[in-house]
Amino acid sequence: DARVTQTPRDKVTEMGQEVTMRCQPILGHNTVFWYRQTMMQGLELLAYFRNRAPLDDSGMPKDRFSAEMPDATLATLKIQPSEPRDSAVYFCASGLGRTSGGGEQFFGPGTRLTVL
Amino acid sequence: AQTVTQSQPEMSVQEAETVTLSCTYDTSENNYYLFWYKQPPSRQMILVIRQEAYKQQNATENRFSVNFQKAAKSFSLKISDSQLGDTAMYFCAFGGGSEKLVFGKGMKLTVNP
Numbered sequence: 460d461a462r463v464t465q466t467p468r469d470k471v472t473e474m475g476q477e478v479t480m481r482c483q484p485i486l487g488h489n490t491v492f493w494y495r496q497t498m499m500q501g502l503e504l505l506a507y508f509r510n511r512a513p514l515d516d517s518g519m520p521k522d523r524f525s526a527e528m529p530d531a532t533l534a535t536l537k538i539q540p541s542e543p544r545d546s547a548v549y550f551c552a553s554g555l556g557r558t559s560g561g562g563e564q565f566f567g568p569g570t571r572l573t574v575l
Numbered sequence: 576a577q578t579v580t581q582s583q584p585e586m587s588v589q590e591a592e593t594v595t596l597s598c599t600y601d602t603s604e605n606n607y608y609l610f611w612y613k614q615p616p617s618r619q620m621i622l623v624i625r626q627e628a629y630k631q632q633n634a635t636e637n638r639f640s641v642n643f644q645k646a647a648k649s650f651s652l653k654i655s656d657s658q659l660g661d662t663a664m665y666f667c668a669f670g671g672g673s674e675k676l677v678f679g680k681g682m683k684l685t686v687n688p
Binding site: 490492501502504507509515548550552554556557561562563564565566568569571 | 612621627676
């Protein structure tokens with residue numbers, strides 16, 4: 460049963476600390492997305508990769524957030540330094556894109572980040 | 576830019592009843608996909624059903640079916656014989672040519688015993 464995995468499931472950290480979230484997309488998927496979910500803003504797209512190349516990170520605060528795909532099996536989202544307003548659930552999703560699939564995205568279980 | 580609107584923030588139904596969740600969207604594209612995702616208290620986002628805009632036939636998945644009205648840009652989800660496990664947030668999403676999904680704000684459904 461193929462699924463997207465994310466680590467850690469929960470993270471509590473102090474303001475100013477670096478946070479790294481990891482995602483393993485479904486094998487064979489060529490698109491990867493990072494979302495942030497809060498009660499106020501709902502689901503926000505932070506970054507999007509196709510074939511490991513970043514295509515859109517316009518939703519991401521560039522001064523503190525960075526997203527990378529070191530290889531096809533790993534995507535990372537880093538926050539440095541973290542702030543209390545970064546507290547949210549962060550989701551990774553993967554898909555086959557429109558060329559190979561129907562555009563649907565499959566989500567990981569999310570990382571709940573709390574910055575004190 | 577595409578927008579997705581879920582006008583009902585919350586609904587509750589009794590177990591075994593049928594419930595319809597509404598969604599409207601706005602786009603100038605002609606070839607696109609629409610999705611319903613479910614997010615139970617576990618927070619996992621689960622794909623419930625998808626509809627291709629070029630197909631006139633409404634998609635169905637077991638107890639879940641959609642009423643897709645392309646001209647009206649409406650995409651509602653019908654849940655038949657609702658179960659306690661259907662209690663969740665439900666999100667409507669639009670997928671156009673860019674591969675990104677545009678999500679609605681979500682609707683909280685509670686199924687009562």
